[in-house]
Structures are given as structure tokens and as C-alpha cells.
Amino acid sequence: MTADHLKDIQQFDADLWKVADELRANSGLASNEYFMPIMGLLFLRQATNRYREVLAAINADKAAGKMPDRPLVEADFTRRRAMMLPETALYDAILDRPKDGKLGQALTAAMEAVEAHFPPLAGQLPKDYERFEEPLLESMMRKFDTEALRNASGDVFGRIYEYFLAEFSKQGAHDNGEFFTPPSIVQTIVNVIEPDHGIVFDPACGSGGMFVQSSHFIEEEGQDTMKRVTFYGHEKNETTAKLAQINLAVHGLQGAIRAGNEAITYYKDPHELVGKCDFVMANPPFNVDEVDAEKVKGDARLPFGLPGVNKAKKVSNANYLWMSYFYSYLNDNGRAGVVMSSQASSAGRDEAVVRQKLVETGAVDVMIDVRGNFFYTRTVPCQLWFFDRAKERDEMRRDHVLMLDARNIFSKVSRAICDFNPEQQKNIAAIVWLYRGQTDRFLKLVERYLLQAIADGEATADPLAAYQLTLGTLVDLAQPFATEKREPDPLAETWAELTAARVTLDEDIKLFGEEVVARAQAWAGVTLDNAGLNAAREGLHDMADRCRDLTKQIDLAAKLAGRAVDTAIKELEARDSDLWGNVEVNKARKALEGARAKAVEALRSPRYFVKQADWLQERFPKAELRDVEGLVKLVDRAEIAAHDWSLTPGRYVGVAPEQVDEDFDFEEALRSIHIDLKGLNEEAEALAARVARNFEELGA
Incomplete structure (x- = not known):
């Protein structure tokens, strides 16, 4: 089954943030100055985890006679999606070195050694650890040396990055973190579009989670990611682009990621990928209203025209610019899976015109409603849009869209965060398999x-x-x-x-x-x-x-x-x-x-x-596949037209009939109550501490 990336994550989220609090209190630095040093330590921790894990697997293969007993080379690690780290770059080796007042120097040297061994990371890692006092650095490193982090697996680096980014954004250190897509949503996108070959492009790539999850999917199929796909990305924030490169490197992956002004997708196409992509995946910023209409007018990536221009000559809402881009980047058999504001699927006026044209191409394949609280920095619901350009030529499928309302499918992670657990991800995918006539995969999942x-x-x-x-x-x-x-x-x-x-x-x-x-x-x-x-x-x-x-x-x-x-x-x-x-x-x-x-x-x-x-x-x-009230319905184009070309699943699937649950899961209900209570207690403690600080500042 799919790895549960959130298992036990709550145990150390709050503890990790104490590292940032300690830096803020003891270093005199602003949060935007210690953001990358902290992420560098997390990188080194996770890179060491993967190195140790792969080294154990290699030794097991040697013992079993599956590979010769010879000195190891870089390729032994890269084919298993890890970096072959020199001894001087291993997290535990650095932490256990003699206390000589040169810990900062050792960390900087470790980052330089990693960059030398892995050229895609050249210039990406932080190298300013010598400005921190040694006791503070050692304290930070020990907080990242817990058993939970030593044994962490899956896309944990991205998940921790999400948490830190949300917390840093509260300190004004970074953007709102909207570009980080929760791994379970990324995995759901991957399960639907199945990016297993060719060019995989994310024009709003954030920390690179889409690429990492694509790699997991390919490797679960027994294939070598870097032999099957080429990753391309845009990320306007250069710090975030560095994080994407780091995240890829932790997993032994490489990608061509462009950053800064040349990577603002509204105005630039630096990779020149129009019509070339096998797969497009993205979580773009929602509801942007400051795109210069004059600069994008006539762009070949906008075959359906502009979605509406206001008096200031700005595009009123860029959601459908993104939709046009995703469609245009695909080749004739390409698939796209993207996260979008739930407002977009029923938006009116000029946006509705673009949406109609999109539907009329036949490429709109699947729409999935997702409830709120899936994101750290946004509580609003969202939708997953899926395009399939091959469907345009399929007489049996081109006039239909699969509407799936997954708002009642979720697991509670904390009081403020919900998620799809691994089986929920698979069950959603199984519905899509039935839609595609892949009955054997559905039955295989039931068998499993x-x-x-x-x-x-x-x-x-x-x-x-x-x-x-x-x-x-x-x-x-x-x-x-x-x-x-x-x-x-x-x-x-x-x-x-x-x-x-x-x-x-x-x-x-x-x-x-x-x-x-x-x-x-x-x-x-x-x-x-x-x-x-x-x-x-x-x-x-x-x-x-x-x-x-x-x-x-x-x-x-x-x-x-x-x-x-x-x-x-x-x-x-x-x-x-x-x-x-x-x-x-x-x-x-x-x-x-x-x-x-x-x-x-x-x-x-x-x-x-x-x-x-x-x-x-x-x-x-x-x-x-059959219509299931409140869950799924296969909708034809005529019905969509009758609803003003709306692509909101909830409008079509109806409401599930209320049923008496004769097998009510008291354990799950109690777990949910416990999570809520724990969250309320934590909020109460934080509020009490804040009130106490305020009184102290007032001299009370």
C-alpha cells in the first residue's frame, strides 16, 4: 500500500518548531535569515537517513548474493534514489565530532562536500553556519536527531517543509505557502494521471513535491525514475526553487527548475514546452488578479482567449489563464492534474466562456471536490481538475466528464488538518479505474x-x-x-x-x-x-x-x-x-x-x-462504474451545458442518503474527539502564554 507520510508526524512537528524559536531568541536574526539554515539541517538529516537506509539495503543484497562484494560507487546509491554522502557530510558524524568550537565550520564544509558530490545542488545549500554560536548549533542539531526523525520515511522533508513554511509565513519570513501541496493530494493527482514516462512539468513547482510523488509512483511499478521521465519546473521564488532542488536531491532525483523573473509563468515560457509535455501537474496560486493583460494578450498558450480584463487592464482572475496553460503544454496524448480554487468550476461571465471552450475540446476528464482544511495555510475547499488530450479523439469518452465528490472522504490528522489516508487515495483511484474500464485493477485492489x-x-x-x-x-x-x-x-x-x-x-x-x-x-x-x-x-x-x-x-x-x-x-x-x-x-x-x-x-x-x-x-x-448518490456521476456534455457549463461535482452527484450506521466506529469517533481536544488544549496553552507575556510587557 501507499506509504502513510503523516504517520506519527504530529509527535515532532511542535518540537521541531522549537528549534526556530530557539534561534529567534538566541541568535538575534530575523526569521527570513534563519529559514534556510534550518532547512539545510533538515536536508542533511533526511539525506543521511536515506543514505543509511540504502546502505543497509546494499549490504543485504551483498549478503544475499544479489550484487558483488566490491567498493561502492555513486551509481549504487543514485539508482536507489539516494546520495552517496562522504563521511564528513553524515549528520550523526558531524554531531558526534569533538567539541572544538568549529561545528559551524564543519556544517559549512559538509554542505560544500554535498554540492561537490551532487552538481545539481551547486550553489543551492546554505553555507553560513559559522555565524551561529556552537552551543546553539549543537542544540539545534540534537533536536533534529530524535528517533522519529532518524526513522522518518516517505516525503517527510516536504511535509516538514510545509509545516515550517506555514510557521515562517506567520513570522513574515516567506510567502503564504500556498504552493506546497499536501502529499496526499499530490498522490491522488499522481494516481489519476499516472506520470510514468516522458516530460513531467510543474509550472508552479514550489518545493518539488509533485516530482517526488511521481518518482514514488514510478518506482512502485519497478521502474527507474530518471530513465523514464524528465522533470521541468518553474518557481518564481528563488529560495523556494532551492528547496525544490534540495527535495529532489534528498530523493536522488534531478530536474530542470527555473527560478526568479524568468520563471513567472504568466509572462515566460523558459523551457519552451508548449505541446511537448506528457504530464503537467501543479498547484498554482488561486484567484490572482494582477496579471498584465497587455503582456499576455496573444500568447500562444491561451488558445481560448483571455478570461476577462478589468478597467486597470489586468486579468480579472488568473485561474483560467492557468487552465489554458495546462491544456496548451500537453501533447496530443498528455494528461494534466491540477489543484484549483473551488470557485473556478462555476465562475461566470468571461471565465465561463473559457470553461465552455475547454469542455468542448473533450479534454476535461475528471473533476474531484476536496473538502476544506487540507492545507496548512488555507482552510477553504479546493478541486482537482484533470485533462486528458487523448480523450478528445475518443468517441466513447469525449463527451463525458467524471464528477467525483470526495468531500466526505477524509481522515482527521489534527484539529485543523485533514488528509486522505493511503487507502482513501487508492479508493478514489479505483473509481477512476472503473471509469477507464480497468476492472482488473479494481478487483486486484479488493483482493489486496x-x-x-x-x-x-x-x-x-x-x-x-x-x-x-x-x-x-x-x-x-x-x-x-x-x-x-x-x-x-x-x-x-x-x-x-x-x-x-x-x-x-x-x-x-x-x-x-x-x-x-x-x-x-x-x-x-x-x-x-x-x-x-x-x-x-x-x-x-x-x-x-x-x-x-x-x-x-x-x-x-x-x-x-x-x-x-x-x-x-x-x-x-x-x-x-x-x-x-x-x-x-x-x-x-x-x-x-x-x-x-x-x-x-x-x-x-x-x-x-x-x-x-x-x-x-x-x-x-x-x-x-455506476452513479452513486453523493459520490460519483458520469455526466454528459448536454447536462453540463444545461448547468451553465459548471464543473462542480457536488452540483451533479447529489447528496448521499442518510443511513443508520449499524456498525458505528466508536474507536474512530473517539480518536477524532481526542484530536480535537488535544488541539483545543494546545491552543489554550498558547493563548495563556501569550496573555502572560502581554501582562509582563505591561508591567503587571
């Missing part, structure tokens, strides 16, 4: 979900056994005291409930294990067509239900055990009894909580993957 459910069901054996063992340990420790005769006995009822719950739980865990074995054995007889997979999925419902029920039983047993301990201590003064080993009981209670969490998480996974298969097959029971 079901196999994962079975595998994860089998994987519950150890955490369930560990939970039983730790529960038994706690019960055994508490039993001599709990079963002592006393009148009245406030512990008796809870102890009886715990004893009974434990017996029931042991029996149900046994039955669950037998069910998992039965499902695994039954899989051998499953036919992998739609009917066979439907039957297999329904056969897994009992296992999924047992996962839910066992979770409740495990939680209950843990609560009863905790209540028994509390009653013994608080009401019966167990600590004073020779029958009560307080230290051992406390250790066992803590171990039980850890085992409970692992068992519950293990049980969540099989049920989760069955539910993913349910989501797909219940909506598309024949493995064919």
Missing part, C-alpha cells in the same frame, strides 16, 4: 485488501497472547489479597466480574483464532473474479465482527483489572498487606496497558481492511 485482512488477522496471535499473559500476571499477583475472606468485601463484585470476563475472553480469543485459520484456509478456494471476491469479503465479516467484539472485551477486562487494583489500594489499604506486592502489581498494571494498546491496534487492522473492501464493493457491486 482481503489478503491484508487475513494476514493481519493471523498477526493478532502474538499481541493477543501477550495480553492474556500480562492480564494473567496481574490477576495472579492480586489474587491472594483479592480472595482473602472479609466482610463486607467491596472488591468481591469487581473480582467476580474480572474472573468471568477473563474466562469469556480466553474462549473468544480461541474462537477468533479458529475463525482466522478457517478464513486463511478458505482463501485457497476463492475465485478472483468479482463474484468470488464478493463471497470472500462476506465470509470475512464474521472475523471482522469478532475483532470489534474482542476489542470491547479486552478493554473491559483491563478496566475491571484496574478497578480491582484501585479498590484494593484505596478502600482496603492493600499496600499494608503482606499479600500485596505493590511494586510488582504496579509494574504488571503498566504492562497490561501497553499490551492492551497493542492488542487493540492489532485487532483494528483486519477489520479496517475488510471495511475498505466493503466500501468499494458495496458501491460498485458489479465492478463497473
Whole structure:
């Protein structure tokens, strides 16, 4: 499955920002002066991560006889999308060097060494670390040396960059960060247009996330990115263009990125790519209204004309300039996937005229509505537009547009941020596969979900056994005291409930294990067509239900055990009894909580993957595209014309009928509540600190 780039990211977001706070407090520099030094450290941290990861993979291949035991060369690393770093540029080696007052010099030398080994980065990395005092530099580096960052994977550099950029923008250090597209949205674009060959162009490339995710897609298909594609980009902000080059380099990639005034797409086409691109991907700035109409009038990249000019001779809204550019850059078989303001799809007057002309080409392929709160710096909803120039010549498809409303598809990352999780990304792609007649890919995804459910069901054996063992340990420790005769006995009822719950739980865990074995054995007889997979999925419902029920039983047993301990201590003064080993009981209670969490998480996974298969097959029971109220509809051109050429999916798909959820996911609901509560607490703490500072400044 697609890597979940946000997994555990919340653990260190806030801690990382403390580095910037420390710099602000101790360096005397403005935020725009320490922005790049911080990003340089993040680069070195991630480059070292990838180097270590690839080195381990190379050594494993040597041990397995898959490659000869010889000195390593640059190509060994670049083909695995990493840089072969010299020892002097390894993050941990720099951090562990003797304290001689030359840490800044060592960091600058490391950046120079990286640039020497990787020419595309020449002149891109920060080299001004010697102006920072050594204790401050060391403190910064140690904050970037946490276990979470050492083990980070995926497009984490871009994700952390997004967070830092949002925070720096609040300090006035940078633009609003609108150009950074959340990786899950980028991945969704990649899944739809599938950029696996030729020229890939992003005329508003920001930190290069579109290129990185394209690379992940190509490599998941077993191909070498740099042999399959060539990356081109524009980025008007030169600092951001440097970040894009750094992000590419971290992943062992290269691209031709033009920056500054020559890369302002409204007025320049420095790569001369009109009609040459196989894929265009972008998240351009929304609703820009200061483009000089006289400068762009007659541009060959605007085949549908200007979308409207105001009295100041400015283009009223540049959204449809961008749409025209994306269309014009594509070759005859090219595809584009772009993020756009949700206002654009139903904009009126001159913009509607351009939109009509776009629809009439037949190239508009898919429209996806995305809810708000997907971006760090914008809470508004957006839409994903997809063009396919080959569709213009397809008599079966040219007059239709797939409208997909994904506003009810999301996962809550924090109180302020939502995201598509990896399975949601795949499920959206699966709908597009059905639209393209790729039934085999749809069925393969369902098969993968079901196999994962079975595998994860089998994987519950150890955490369930560990939970039983730790529960038994706690019960055994508490039993001599709990079963002592006393009148009245406030512990008796809870102890009886715990004893009974434990017996029931042991029996149900046994039955669950037998069910998992039965499902695994039954899989051998499953036919992998739609009917066979439907039957297999329904056969897994009992296992999924047992996962839910066992979770409740495990939680209950843990609560009863905790209540028994509390009653013994608080009401019966167990600590004073020779029958009560307080230290051992406390250790066992803590171990039980850890085992409970692992068992519950293990049980969540099989049920989760069955539910993913349910989501797909219940909506598309024949493995064919059909209209699903509130989700998707294939709309013809006549219907679009009747709605003033609107391309807003929500206008066509309707509202999903309200349903009673007989299998309400209490765990997910509680998780959402916990996220909201955590966010509110953090905001309250920040506000309290701000109020306290204000009082101090007033001399109160």
C-alpha cells in the first residue's frame, strides 16, 4: 500500500518548531535569515537517513548474493534514489565530532562536500553556519536527531517543509505557502494521471513535491525514475526553487527548475514546452488578479482567449489563464492534474466562456471536490481538475466528464488538518479505474485488501497472547489479597466480574483464532473474479465482527483489572498487606496497558481492511462504474451545458442518503474527539502564554 507520510508526524512537528524559536531568541536574526539554515539541517538529516537506509539495503543484497562484494560507487546509491554522502557530510558524524568550537565550520564544509558530490545542488545549500554560536548549533542539531526523525520515511522533508513554511509565513519570513501541496493530494493527482514516462512539468513547482510523488509512483511499478521521465519546473521564488532542488536531491532525483523573473509563468515560457509535455501537474496560486493583460494578450498558450480584463487592464482572475496553460503544454496524448480554487468550476461571465471552450475540446476528464482544511495555510475547499488530450479523439469518452465528490472522504490528522489516508487515495483511484474500464485493477485492489485482512488477522496471535499473559500476571499477583475472606468485601463484585470476563475472553480469543485459520484456509478456494471476491469479503465479516467484539472485551477486562487494583489500594489499604506486592502489581498494571494498546491496534487492522473492501464493493457491486448518490456521476456534455457549463461535482452527484450506521466506529469517533481536544488544549496553552507575556510587557 501507499506509504502513510503523516504517520506519527504530529509527535515532532511542535518540537521541531522549537528549534526556530530557539534561534529567534538566541541568535538575534530575523526569521527570513534563519529559514534556510534550518532547512539545510533538515536536508542533511533526511539525506543521511536515506543514505543509511540504502546502505543497509546494499549490504543485504551483498549478503544475499544479489550484487558483488566490491567498493561502492555513486551509481549504487543514485539508482536507489539516494546520495552517496562522504563521511564528513553524515549528520550523526558531524554531531558526534569533538567539541572544538568549529561545528559551524564543519556544517559549512559538509554542505560544500554535498554540492561537490551532487552538481545539481551547486550553489543551492546554505553555507553560513559559522555565524551561529556552537552551543546553539549543537542544540539545534540534537533536536533534529530524535528517533522519529532518524526513522522518518516517505516525503517527510516536504511535509516538514510545509509545516515550517506555514510557521515562517506567520513570522513574515516567506510567502503564504500556498504552493506546497499536501502529499496526499499530490498522490491522488499522481494516481489519476499516472506520470510514468516522458516530460513531467510543474509550472508552479514550489518545493518539488509533485516530482517526488511521481518518482514514488514510478518506482512502485519497478521502474527507474530518471530513465523514464524528465522533470521541468518553474518557481518564481528563488529560495523556494532551492528547496525544490534540495527535495529532489534528498530523493536522488534531478530536474530542470527555473527560478526568479524568468520563471513567472504568466509572462515566460523558459523551457519552451508548449505541446511537448506528457504530464503537467501543479498547484498554482488561486484567484490572482494582477496579471498584465497587455503582456499576455496573444500568447500562444491561451488558445481560448483571455478570461476577462478589468478597467486597470489586468486579468480579472488568473485561474483560467492557468487552465489554458495546462491544456496548451500537453501533447496530443498528455494528461494534466491540477489543484484549483473551488470557485473556478462555476465562475461566470468571461471565465465561463473559457470553461465552455475547454469542455468542448473533450479534454476535461475528471473533476474531484476536496473538502476544506487540507492545507496548512488555507482552510477553504479546493478541486482537482484533470485533462486528458487523448480523450478528445475518443468517441466513447469525449463527451463525458467524471464528477467525483470526495468531500466526505477524509481522515482527521489534527484539529485543523485533514488528509486522505493511503487507502482513501487508492479508493478514489479505483473509481477512476472503473471509469477507464480497468476492472482488473479494481478487483486486484479488493483482493489486496482481503489478503491484508487475513494476514493481519493471523498477526493478532502474538499481541493477543501477550495480553492474556500480562492480564494473567496481574490477576495472579492480586489474587491472594483479592480472595482473602472479609466482610463486607467491596472488591468481591469487581473480582467476580474480572474472573468471568477473563474466562469469556480466553474462549473468544480461541474462537477468533479458529475463525482466522478457517478464513486463511478458505482463501485457497476463492475465485478472483468479482463474484468470488464478493463471497470472500462476506465470509470475512464474521472475523471482522469478532475483532470489534474482542476489542470491547479486552478493554473491559483491563478496566475491571484496574478497578480491582484501585479498590484494593484505596478502600482496603492493600499496600499494608503482606499479600500485596505493590511494586510488582504496579509494574504488571503498566504492562497490561501497553499490551492492551497493542492488542487493540492489532485487532483494528483486519477489520479496517475488510471495511475498505466493503466500501468499494458495496458501491460498485458489479465492478463497473455506476452513479452513486453523493459520490460519483458520469455526466454528459448536454447536462453540463444545461448547468451553465459548471464543473462542480457536488452540483451533479447529489447528496448521499442518510443511513443508520449499524456498525458505528466508536474507536474512530473517539480518536477524532481526542484530536480535537488535544488541539483545543494546545491552543489554550498558547493563548495563556501569550496573555502572560502581554501582562509582563505591561508591567503587571
